[in-house]
Amino acid sequence: xxxxxxxxxxxxxxxxxxxxxxxxxxxxxxxxxxxxxxxxxxxxxxxxxxxxxxxxxxxxxxxxxxxxxxxxxxxxxxxxxxxxxxxxxxxxxxxxxxxxxxxxxxxxxxxxxxxxxxxxxxxxxxxxxxxxxxxxxxxxxxxxxxxxxxxxxxxxxxxxxxxxxxxxxxxxxxxxxxxxxxxxxxxxxxxxxxxxxxxxxxxxxxxxxxxxxxxxxxxxxxxxxxxxxxxxxxxxxxxxxxxxxxxxxxxxxxxxxxxxxxxxxxxxxxxxxxxxxxxxxxxxxxxxxxxxxxxxxxxxxxxxxxxxxxxxxxxxxxxxxxxxxxxxxxxxxxxxxxxxxxxxxxxxxxxxxxxxxxxxxxxxxxxxxxxxxxxxxxxxxxxxxxxxxxxxxxxxxxxxxxxxxxxxxxxxxxxxxxxxxxxxxxxxxxxxxxxxxxxxxxxxxxxxxxxxxxxxxxxxxxxxxxxxxxxxxxxxxxxx
Numbered sequence: 001x002x003x004x005x006x007x008x009x010x011x012x013x014x015x016x017x018x019x020x021x022x023x024x025x026x027x028x029x030x031x032x033x034x035x036x037x038x039x040x041x042x043x044x045x046x047x048x049x050x051x052x053x054x055x056x057x058x059x060x061x062x063x064x065x066x067x068x069x070x071x072x073x074x075x076x077x078x079x080x081x082x083x084x085x086x087x088x089x090x091x092x093x094x095x096x097x098x099x100x101x102x103x104x105x106x107x108x109x110x111x112x113x114x115x116x117x118x119x120x121x122x123x124x125x126x127x128x129x130x131x132x133x134x135x136x137x138x139x140x141x142x143x144x145x146x147x148x149x150x151x152x153x154x155x156x157x158x159x160x161x162x163x164x165x166x167x168x169x170x171x172x173x174x175x176x177x178x179x180x181x182x183x184x185x186x187x188x189x190x191x192x193x194x195x196x197x198x199x200x201x202x203x204x205x206x207x208x209x210x211x212x213x214x215x216x217x218x219x220x221x222x223x224x225x226x227x228x229x230x231x232x233x234x235x236x237x238x239x240x241x242x243x244x245x246x247x248x249x250x251x252x253x254x255x256x257x258x259x260x261x262x263x264x265x266x267x268x269x270x271x272x273x274x275x276x277x278x279x280x281x282x283x284x285x286x287x288x289x290x291x292x293x294x295x296x297x298x299x300x301x302x303x304x305x306x307x308x309x310x311x312x313x314x315x316x317x318x319x320x321x322x323x324x325x326x327x328x329x330x331x332x333x334x335x336x337x338x339x340x341x342x343x344x345x346x347x348x349x350x351x352x353x354x355x356x357x358x359x360x361x362x363x364x365x366x367x368x369x370x371x372x373x374x375x376x377x378x379x380x381x382x383x384x385x386x387x388x389x390x391x392x393x394x395x396x397x398x399x400x401x402x403x404x405x406x407x408x409x410x411x412x413x414x415x416x417x418x419x420x421x422x423x424x425x426x427x428x429x430x431x432x433x434x435x436x437x438x439x440x441x442x443x444x445x446x447x448x449x450x451x452x453x454x455x456x457x458x459x460x461x462x463x464x465x466x467x468x469x470x471x472x473x474x475x476x477x478x479x480x
Contacts, residue, residue, distance in 0.1 A: 035128065042141075042144075043136075050274070054274035056286070064090055064285040065091060065106070068113065069359055074287060075109060079426045082310050084308050084310060084445045085306070089303070094106060095449050096448060100461075100463060102465060107462055107466075110155060110159070111464070113154075121147050121148040122176060123178060125145065126177055142206035143206070143216060143217050145205065146198070152198075153229055156172055159171070159478065163232045163431075164234045166188050170186075170476060174186045196226070199226040202222045213275065215272075224242070224246040227242035231372055243368040247362040247366065251269075252362075261349060261350065272360045274356060288348075294339070297352055310444070311442060311444040313416060320394050320395060321394035358422070364418075364424065367411055367415035371408060374411060375408065382407065386414065412432065416428075435455040436451075
């Protein structure tokens with residue numbers, strides 16, 4: 001009987017996203033009483049969530065830009081100042097900001113990646129009582145809470161305004177239990193209140209959880225999620241503390257490890273990711289198919305749809321910083337002579353079709369901690385944290401002498417260099433009120449992407465997808 005229950009719940013967790021989102025009532029015969037005592041059934045649901053987050057075609061359907069959470073991170077970075085594409089093709093809708101419009105199918109990518117998985121977390125959280133004494137159930141509930149909180153954070157940052165100064169404005173609808181009723185959009189403060197509550201409880205519940213690999217969320221990942229949230233909310237002392245706790249048991253990559261291609265999750269800095277192999281990879285419809293410029297079988301390397309670094313950002317990297325070697329210099333690259341100037345060789349999958357996804361690295365926590373300390377008035381500690389990571393990338397780096405906004409700008413610059421292409425750049429632009437600036441003297445952005453958008457413009461907020469507008473009469477649309 002237990003095997004039957006597990007099978008039914010697993011199929012439920014992987015239910016097609018082609019169904020209307022508002023169909024949020026589970027379709028199995030499993031009731032709350034069974035879920036409350038069945039670790040295997042609940043684990044099947046959570047495992048289904050992790051599987052969905054690295055799966056092809058669940059959000060948009062038969063779209064090669066849709067391969068789960070990693071595709072969202074990539075799409076958001078395509079909208080930043082720091083990345084460009086050389087030909088008009090896949091990811092153009094994001095690069096040109098057309099994808100944020102309600103009638104464009106790409107507006108569904110973030111919405112349909114996370115809301116169906118929120119439905120699954122709600123099934124788990126409705127089944128496992130908050131006061132359970134069972135250690136296995138505690139760990140599963142903790143993972144479900146961490147995931148729900150993070151999914152709402154991704155939705156809030158995409159379809160809502162930045163947090164500070166906009167607390168009473170509309171964000172996204174909140175669903176904390178399965179329901180057939182569509183809901184109106186909640187206020188930014190209410191959404192973040194749930195996010196914070198979910199993540200704080202998850203951190204407590206995951207205290208004793210030891211994961212088998214970093215494909216699942218443990219306490220350090222939940223702490224990292226909360227560090228990102230606190231930075232967005234301007235709770236800088238809390239952000240610094242959470243970032244430090246999250247990273248303290250991870251070691252930084254050396255040059256050889258950093259330059260290895262970022263295609264394996266078993267590395268010192270990987271906090272959370274998805275281990276793929278050839279049997280579950282979707283070949284060109286995956287991250288490396290689009291962003292590995294060295295792969296002749298992919299869209300980037302094979303069709304010349306190169307994903308390159310912005311010239312200004314490249315020029316800001318010190319000549320003694322090994323991270324500069326992750327991009328083709330204007331004078332060329334001996335190993336990859338056919339690649340154009342500024343092409344990224346950071347992301348490389350030598351397996352061709354089995355590269356794994358890294359969702360989050362511990363290095364991000366150094367920059368959150370440093371920025372939060374600087375904004376809290378503890379500049380000495382902020383400089384030291386920045387030094388600790390930068391000296392491992394650039395042996396010529398010396399302790400910063402900057403202060404005030406100059407120090408914060410230095411921290412953000414180093415973060416942009418370190419995490420290029422990993423999903424932080426556009427969300428940071430939005431959080432910090434930075435304009436899109438691609439049309440400048442000497443810009444290497446192509447004509448179709450060479451435009452500027454002022455900070456705070458409506459285009460930094462995605463419109464609610466048309467399908468949701470049609471299905472839910474309570475939804476108020478964002479401006480075009």
